[in-house]
Amino acid sequence: MSEQFSNEPLLDMYIFETTQLIGQLEECILSNEKSSCYTQSAINEIFRIMHTIKGSSAMMMFENISSLAHSIEDLFYFMREENPQNIDCAALSDLILEGIDFVKVEIEKIKSGDAADGEASALIDSIKVFLSILKRSNASTALTEDKEQSSIKKQQYYISSEKVKTSAMKNAFKAVICFEEGCEMENIRAYSIIHNLKGLSDEVFYIPEDIIDNDESVDVIRREGFKVILKTDSSYERVHEFFMQTVFLKDLELTQLDNDDELKQLSRVRQAATDQISKSQSSHKQDKEDKGTENKGLDSKDTQTVSTQQSIISVSVTKLDKLMDLVGEMVIAEAMVIQNPDLKGLELDNFQKAARQLSKITSEMQDTVMSIRMVPLSATFHKMHRIVRDMCKKLGKEVQLEIMGEETEVDKNIIEHISDPLMHLVRNALDHGIEPPEDREAKGKPQAGIIILEAKNAGGDVLIIIKDDGKGLNKEKILKKAKENGLLHKSEGNMTDKEVFNLIFLPGFSTKDSVSEFSGRGVGMDVVTKNIETVGGSVSVDSVSEKGTIITLKIPLTLAIIDGMNIKVGNSRYTIPTISIRESFRPKESDIITDPDGNEMIMVRGKCYPILRLHEHFGVKTDITEFMKGILIMAEVEDKALCIFADELLGQQQVVVKALPSYIRDSKKISGLAGCTLLGDGSISLILDISRLASLKKVSI
Amino acid sequence: MKRVLVVDDAAFMRLAIKTILNKNGFEVVGEAENGAVAIKKYSELRPDIVTMDITMPEVSGMEALKSIRVLDPKAKIIMVSAMGQEGMVREAIMFGAKSFIIKPFKDDHVIQTINKILSI
Numbered sequence: 001m002s003e004q005f006s007n008e009p010l011l012d013m014y015i016f017e018t019t020q021l022i023g024q025l026e027e028c029i030l031s032n033e034k035s036s037c038y039t040q041s042a043i044n045e046i047f048r049i050m051h052t053i054k055g056s057s058a059m060m061m062f063e064n065i066s067s068l069a070h071s072i073e074d075l076f077y078f079m080r081e082e083n084p085q086n087i088d089c090a091a092l093s094d095l096i097l098e099g100i101d102f103v104k105v106e107i108e109k110i111k112s113g114d115a116a117d118g119e120a121s122a123l124i125d126s127i128k129v130f131l132s133i134l135k136r137s138n139a140s141t142a143l144t145e146d147k148e149q150s151s152i153k154k155q156q157y158y159i160s161s162e163k164v165k166t167s168a169m170k171n172a173f174k175a176v177i178c179f180e181e182g183c184e185m186e187n188i189r190a191y192s193i194i195h196n197l198k199g200l201s202d203e204v205f206y207i208p209e210d211i212i213d214n215d216e217s218v219d220v221i222r223r224e225g226f227k228v229i230l231k232t233d234s235s236y237e238r239v240h241e242f243f244m245q246t247v248f249l250k251d252l253e254l255t256q257l258d259n260d261d262e263l264k265q266l267s268r269v270r271q272a273a274t275d276q277i278s279k280s281q282s283s284h285k286q287d288k289e290d291k292g293t294e295n296k297g298l299d300s301k302d303t304q305t306v307s308t309q310q311s312i313i314s315v316s317v318t319k320l321d322k323l324m325d326l327v328g329e330m331v332i333a334e335a336m337v338i339q340n341p342d343l344k345g346l347e348l349d350n351f352q353k354a355a356r357q358l359s360k361i362t363s364e365m366q367d368t369v370m371s372i373r374m375v376p377l378s379a380t381f382h383k384m385h386r387i388v389r390d391m392c393k394k395l396g397k398e399v400q401l402e403i404m405g406e407e408t409e410v411d412k413n414i415i416e417h418i419s420d421p422l423m424h425l426v427r428n429a430l431d432h433g434i435e436p437p438e439d440r441e442a443k444g445k446p447q448a449g450i451i452i453l454e455a456k457n458a459g460g461d462v463l464i465i466i467k468d469d470g471k472g473l474n475k476e477k478i479l480k481k482a483k484e485n486g487l488l489h490k491s492e493g494n495m496t497d498k499e500v501f502n503l504i505f506l507p508g509f510s511t512k513d514s515v516s517e518f519s520g521r522g523v524g525m526d527v528v529t530k531n532i533e534t535v536g537g538s539v540s541v542d543s544v545s546e547k548g549t550i551i552t553l554k555i556p557l558t559l560a561i562i563d564g565m566n567i568k569v570g571n572s573r574y575t576i577p578t579i580s581i582r583e584s585f586r587p588k589e590s591d592i593i594t595d596p597d598g599n600e601m602i603m604v605r606g607k608c609y610p611i612l613r614l615h616e617h618f619g620v621k622t623d624i625t626e627f628m629k630g631i632l633i634m635a636e637v638e639d640k641a642l643c644i645f646a647d648e649l650l651g652q653q654q655v656v657v658k659a660l661p662s663y664i665r666d667s668k669k670i671s672g673l674a675g676c677t678l679l680g681d682g683s684i685s686l687i688l689d690i691s692r693l694a695s696l697k698k699v700s701i
Numbered sequence: 702m703k704r705v706l707v708v709d710d711a712a713f714m715r716l717a718i719k720t721i722l723n724k725n726g727f728e729v730v731g732e733a734e735n736g737a738v739a740i741k742k743y744s745e746l747r748p749d750i751v752t753m754d755i756t757m758p759e760v761s762g763m764e765a766l767k768s769i770r771v772l773d774p775k776a777k778i779i780m781v782s783a784m785g786q787e788g789m790v791r792e793a794i795m796f797g798a799k800s801f802i803i804k805p806f807k808d809d810h811v812i813q814t815i816n817k818i819l820s821i
Contacts (some may be wrong), residue, residue, distance in 0.1 A: 010716055048710075051756055055783055056713040058805035184803045184812070188790045195794050212791055247800045248810075314712070637730045666784045 010065060011110070014060050016314070019107060021049045023379065026100050030385050037089040038079070046096075047076040053103070065106055068099055068120040071127040078131060084138035095130060097386075098123055112381040143523045169202060169231040171299050172257035173239050174439075177226045183248035187211040187219040193228065193246060200242060201230040225251070229263060301530055317412065322374055323368040327369045328656035332678045334362050335653060339680030363654065374409035377464070378453050380419050381406045382454060384426050391430045398437050398448040399430055408455035414535045418464065421528040425466045425551055426451060428524065433470030433549055443546065461537070464553040473543035475500050481509060498661050505529045536674070538691070562657055564677070566650035566685055567633065569614045570622030573685035575655055575677060576644070584633040584649060592627060599697075602632065602643055609634060609643045610697035613621065617672065617693075621645055640694035653680070657687060671696065702728040703819055706746060708739040708762065709720060709754035711779060714804075718752055718781075721808045727815070736760025740768045743776070750777045750819055752802065752811075755789050770797040777818050781806075 025046060032042045054069035078084070102123060106116040113119065179186050190211045197204055207227040208217040232239060236256055243252050257263075338355045381403045388401045410418070434440075434449035441447055452467040475497060482488045482503045503509065505525050532539050537555035564575035592611070593601045600611040611632070615622045624630040624647045633644045657675045664670075674689035705727050709715045712734075719729045731746045733739035737760040743751065751769070755762040762780060769776045769801045780793045780801040788799050802811055 010713070010720060013713045013716045017711060048756060048758060051783065052711045052714075055804040056711055056717075059714075059717055185787055185790065185801070188787050188794070188801070191791050192794045192800065212788075215787075245813050245817070338749050613764065 014056055015107060015111060018053055018056065018065075018103070021053055022100055022103055022107075023382075025049050026097070026386055027382060028095050033089065033093045033389075037087060038092075040080075043076055047073060047080055050076060052529065062106065062110070062116050064116065064118055064120045065103055068102060068124055068127075071124045071131075072099055075127055075131045075134075078134065082138060084134055086137050087134065092130065095123075095127055126487075161392065162481070169233045171233065171235075171239075172229070172231050172260060172263055173236070174255050174257055174262075175228045175230075175239075175243055176251075176253040177228070177243065177246060177249065178251035179221065179226075179246075180248040180250045185218070186226070187214070187217045188227045189246070189248065190217075190221060193226070193243070195240070197228070197230060200234050200239065201232040203263070203267070205229045205263065205270070221496075225253075229257070229266065231263060252455060315372075320369075320412075321640045323369055324373065327366055328658075330655050331362060331366065331654055332680075334358060335680030337684065341681055349513055361551040366654070370411075371409075373412045375412045375415055376407050376409050377415070377418075377462075378406040380415060380422060381453050381455070383419065384422065387423060387426055388430065388451065391427060395430065396436065397430065397434055399434055400448050400450050401426075402450060402452045403454075404452065405455040408457060408462055410555065417531050417535045418555065419554070421531045421553070422453075422464070422466070424524045424528055426453070429466060429468040429470065429549065433468040433472070435471050457556075462555045463618070464555065466551045466553075467548060469548040472520065472545045472547055472549050473501050473504070473541070474545070478503055482506070485509065498540070498542055501543055504541065505539060545562050562655055562687075563652065563689065564655035564685075565633070565644040565652050566655075566679060567614075567644075568633075568648050568650055569618070569646050570620045572618070572620045573650070573679060573683055573687045574614065574646070575653075575687045576633060576690065577674075577687070578652060580635045580637050582634040582636050582641070584631055585629045587632050589626075589628060604634065604643075609641055611643045612693055612697050613645045615645075624648075635688075635694070637691040637692045637694055642690075642697045644688070644693070655685070655687070702726060702752065702808060703815075704728050704730045704746070704748040706731045706733065706739070706742055706748040706751045706756070708733040708736075708751060708765065711754075712756040713777055714754065714781070718811065721811050722815075724808070732783050735763030736762060736768075738807070739765040740772070743769045744772060747773070749817060750779065752779050752781055752815075753798070754768050754781045755786060755793065763789065763796070766798055767796050779814060 028042055028045055028049075032038050050069045050073040054066050054073055057063075057066035057069060079087070099120075102118060102120055108119050109116050109118070126609075179189060183189070187208075188211075190206070194204060194206060206229070208214070208220040211217045211221075211226075227689050230239075234242075236254070240252070240254050243254060245248070245250075338359070343351070370687075384403075385401055392399050393398070398431050429451050430449075434451070435443070435445075437447040440449065450469050452465070454463075454465040454467070456463050456465075478500055479488070479492055487503060487506050487509065493513055505528070508524060512553075532553055532555065535555055537553060539551065539553055541549065541551045543549040561579040565578050565581055566575050567576060587602055591604075593603065593608070596599065600613070601608050602611055603609075613625075614620070615625065627645065628648050630645055631649060633646065633649075635642060635644055655677045658677055659675050660673060672689050672693045673686050674692075675687045677685050677687060679685050705722055706716050707722070707729055709718070711785050715732050715734075719732070722729050730748055731742045733742050735757045739751070739753065739762075740760070753762045753766060757765075766778055766780070769778060774797075776797075776800050780790055780798045781804060782790050782801055783804045790798075793801070799821075800814050802814055
């Protein structure tokens with residue numbers, strides 16, 4: 001799916017495709033680095049990618065990116081054609097990765113509307129040097145091959161004029177053709193003329209002669225024009241018409257020749273040259289065949305990389321957002337029709353049947369639109385390979401990254417918020433968690449550490465788990481640092497291990513003594529938490545000393561539409577996400593317990609739940625203040641639970657979540673609201689944030 | 702309006718050519734991202750002219766050129782190449798390509814070439 005970075009669709013497409021290709025390239029490099037070296041298919045893929053990027057960057061006038069791509073393309077062209085044996089794969093990979101990073105940076109500049117002014121000349125020089133070293137160390141075979149190739153080609157060219165005798169055609173013409181400036185490849189344009197002339201003429205001579213191989217012929221043609229002498233039975237008009245069909249023709253000088261003299265002379269020259277070359281023909285042909293079979297042998301060793309081609313189209317995210325909005329409006333409109341007050345009390349069997357059908361279709365449409373916005377986590381997860389590789393190199397550690405459940409899908413909007421936190425957590429695991437190989441060996445662990453990235457579905461959420469087998473979190477250190485920074489709100493003895501570990505998510509927290517390049521500035525973890533909470537998710541951590549650490553990110557599948565239970569408190573309406581509701585019941589006054597601080601609680605099947613009086617919390621006037629007259633709804637999120645006291649249940653409904661308007665969010669901080677929505681009768685309902693409300697009422701046991 | 706089939710494995714390039722063509726009164730009736738799709742679309746759509754990238758995965762532009770020319774000896778195909786691909790362009794001409802456009806191209810180069818070939 002393409003995002004809009006500018007108002008130019010061409011630029012957007014360039015950014016999108018180049019980003020995609022660079023990603024593919026990086027993956028290719030990383031996977032080939034691990035195995036022996038570059039397979040034939042990898043070389044082909046890299047060549048093609050660089051060729052494409054060279055072309056599109058040149059079109060968009062990003063000369064630095066184009067030149068860099070060109071130099072890498074040349075390098076891989078050599079590798080593809082000559083199949084050199086002595087390649088310093090590690091150095092090659094580093095060079096390409098440097099190139100990849102350069103392009104990434106330039107693309108970011110382009111995205112932000114800045115100039116792509118990076119200097120690639122140093123890197124290009126390094127690549128050229130690498131190529132020339134490669135050429136030299138594989139020198140002897142390459143040079144002789146070139147010579148043979150060109151002489152073979154020369155023969156084909158001479159032999160292509162079948163008749164050696166002079167033609168019997170009546171008319172002889174001489175044409176001088178000048179091409180327009182800047183049309184490029186004039187020698188090939190000249191070749192095109194000669195090729196097409198076959199229908200008209202059976203004897204053709206032209207100057208410059210070596211238009212196929214010799215690039216200098218281009219200069220000759222530009223300076224003096226392309227000269228053709230031909231014999232034909234056609235008239236002057238017909239020959240003129242033929243030459244006028246030449247693309248990018250600037251000037252044509254066509255003269256009919258009176259006699260054959262010039263032609264005869266040229267014919268004799270050609271005959272002599274043909275005789276000389278045909279002698280060496282047979283031996284060269286043999287060599288070429290031998291090389292052909294050699295190359296084939298190498299290819300068969302490659303594992304076939306099959307590309308599964310799905311039918312995919314590119315859609316702008318703005319269009320999808322609009323579609324989502326419309327579907328949301330449709331859900332509300334549908335509710336307004338079906339729950340219309342005008343229909344109250346009427347017996348409407350047929351209508352109800354039709355309404356049910358409408359509901360069914362609306363709901364299916366919703367699911368489909370939602371699924372369109374869903375994107376697998378694979379791309380995000382795969383980005384981590386590069387980070388692990390770079391950090392391992394820099395820190396001298398050995399780590400293997402395992403990815404599970406990458407096909408798990410998440411809303412496109414949410415993916416952007418996951419990438420950075422994930423990167424930080426992986427970096428942390430590598431920096432703080434995994435020990436250096438010597439330490440690991442001393443502890444009896446395998447030298448290579450493991451980091452597992454796993455994604456899976458759990459109800460209405462997606463769980464992303466980052467697990468490492470490093471040294472784990474140090475409880476004492478954490479408590480000490482928390483105390484130092486005044487972050488301890490509870491007494492030490494009262495905290496569970498998990499609560500201690502979760503202190504690391506507080507702002508300003510870091511137990512790393514020195515600030516490394518990658519982490520330890522104390523701004524990482526709380527940024528992670530903030531990013532995740534922005535999308536309505538949560539972070540938690542657990543750890544076992546010397547065994548490792550597990551960090552779990554819980555992220556909602558989508559923010560847009562939820563199943564909700566509508567409730568009434570006085571004249572106000574609220575909605576509770578159905579997924580959080582365990583049960584609802586009318587309590588007996590005797591079940592209610594009040595503690596010395598005035599907090600009300602209720603015992604249900606041996607467990608104690610705090611009670612939240614909605615009318616008190618939101619300051620809403622209602623007649624129903626006695627428990628027996630209203631209803632208690634037990635709601636649970638993760639390990640937090642509470643009972644919400646409201647007037648009555650209004651009914652279940654699919655509800656479109658709209659964010660609270662910024663005006664309200666900025667002017668008055670109301671805790672416990674996740675958003676708002678429009679009900680079927682047109683009234684507004686506030687959606688409760690159960691997690692937040694439960695935290696407020698957390699019972700200290 | 703003359704009908705054009707645009708063939709290139711880079712979506713960007715297809716969009717670039719399509720944009721130029723649309724601005725100049727041509728109708729892009731189809732796009733293909735490799736030679737195999739190009740051959741299929743040619744037989745379905747029978748366009749007036751084809752722009753064909755040379756380097757493509759699966760089936761190359763050269764192969765597609767040959768196949769389409771067998772399918773329709775009157776097919777007008779213009780190769781899209783980069784500088785340095787002289788050898789392949791020459792081979793393409795040998796196999797029946799009418800002309801070629803070189804990347805990076807300017808609008809008028811594309812239009813001039815296409816118009817010239819359509820007029821023959």
